[in-house]
Amino acid sequence: MFQHVAPFAGDHIVSLNEAFQRDTRPHKVNLSIGIYADENARLPTLDAVHQAELRLATARMAKPYLPMEGATNFRSAVQTLLFGARHEAVASGRVVTIQTVGSSGGLKAGAEFLRRWFAFSGVWISDPSWDNHRSLFESSRITVHTYPYYDPAGGVCFDAMLECLRTLPPRSVVLLHACCHNPTGADLSTAQWITLITMIQERQLLPFLDMAYQGFGDGVDTDAFAVRALARAGVPFLIANSFSKSMGLYGERCGALSVVCTDAQQAEHVLGQLKFTVRQSYFSPPAHGGQIVAQVLGDPLLRLSWESDLNTMRDRIRAMRVRLHAALSQRMPDADFSFLLRQRGMFSYTGLQPSQVDHLRDAHAIYLVHSGRICIPGLNANNVDAVADAICATLLL
Template identity: 50%
Template sequence: GALKIGAEFINQWFAHAKCYVSDPTWGNHIAIFENADVEVGKYPYYDKETGGVKFDEMVAFLKTLNKDDVILLHPCCHNPTGLDLTHEQWDTVLNVIQEQELIPFMDIAYQGFGEDMDTDAYAIRKAVDMGLTLFVSNSFSKNLSLYGERVGGLSVVCPTKDEAVRVFGQLKFGVRRIYSSPPSHGGHIVDIVMNDETLYNQWVGEVYAMRDRIKAMREQLRSVLESKVEGRDFSYITKQNGMFSFTGLNPEQVAKLQSDYGIYLVSNGRMCVAGLNTNNIEYVANAMADVLAE
């Protein structure tokens, strides 16, 4: 909902602008913006050779873009790679965005699963402190386990109160055209949790417990793979954040995992690390090691 409303607004008021997404990104990002008749391009991000971020290439590419082009960014727990920028890298990217007069669209769906609630929002707060105009879409589907309720929001940070009022009015018109009024049940749950200190603290503690469990699964997966596969560096697995990992497996290896071991990954090698647990981690890791060794 938040992405769709933002995309429709961009198409209406910045019709000449293109939206650039990371290569790769969450597949639905492209579909949502194209469905709103916004032309979509890609900026360099994932380096298959190193398992890291093509940061220099990313920055160089951003410097070639036009005023008011939209840059879709993942503030934390990049989907699908799990690779996040450092604070210093974010500072550089945001400076380029400011210099080029680009419009950042921050999509934060996994706040709390990276480092912590505050650190995961660093890029958003830095952009606001710099006085940038930006869009922020957030979701509580994962970190509040409200996947079936689709609770989230769209925020637009504007330079003046007058502009914010006018933007809000246009966003409401957009909402009216698409779904008129969102379901209230999930929103009420979020409201109760956020405004009760005891519940809020309990929620944050539970999110951090989920974060720590996912990190522990990453550590164990890396450990087994390094013990089974010689001459291969698997440190990228523990450098990634959030629910997902780019495993480095190719489509043929993913297909073999499925056919021979009953293990399902996305064809590009993305794994949902949250699906690992103490009962299946050894089986999955050993299967991956077997496939990689062939």
């Protein structure tokens, strides 16, 4: 029956992580997979998350199916986190939110909704973008194109990006990273977002935002600038967000998809069709992770504790950027590594070529993805100098 089934080539990043686990070299460093690690190379459990789980365990609550759209308290908490406490779009009822299986589930649900209900010529993603963006949309039979984004000097080629997007047909879907661009770490400035939003309105484009790293750029509210500015401008758009990184809930697969509509009636219809999309896929989302999020965001003390831990994580990432930049610059004073200081969030594009990435892994036990993307939280005081030594040795080959 299954002799015709082709083998799966595997996921590059997952395969790298598995190879790292098998590597017996004691000095190995994992800079590939997008997971936050603390100074001791461990995945931390945030105190607010721990306290929320204790409350849930003590309550001994039953575990019925959630509604297709997810738990009400979770959805409300997500809207407040994304749009702020008193945003007009939420107050007027023109934002709808569903709880999803991670932000990947939100992207997929959004893609399926658009395929069925939105007449458009395809989706445009940044060059480069997270690998799974293309797969998620193509699996929904949506044509994927790219627009210029990354400048090899370490920033955004904004003029080329605008020039491309201005040529798109009206109603084209444009995937944008709300903050902490994956894989490059290069973000739009506030002024660039304002210019982009004006152009989106003029060209009648439909933004689809991915926001997996809220809080890792400049802070929870500052990182939500693009979301709130688009809603304030009256632009309809979709946004998928995740709590994997910001709360350490990787395995709970806890995310959301929100759609900002023109009015409350449109929002009601959109919510109904999103529920139908969920019904055809996984029926209803898992409960536990969403209730952790609702507890943390709904309790002022837990939220304060969460934001404090999130600030600590963000500050550590910044410190590692500074430390790596200093170490590389000391070893290669004629080279320019300033991109490490300009880029934000968990990732940086190093400019390393695939052959150099292979050399780092084989000769130095340092694991990066082939694009040269480095996961900054994989660095710590014990390994950053060794990583700098290895990178410089590789660059000088």
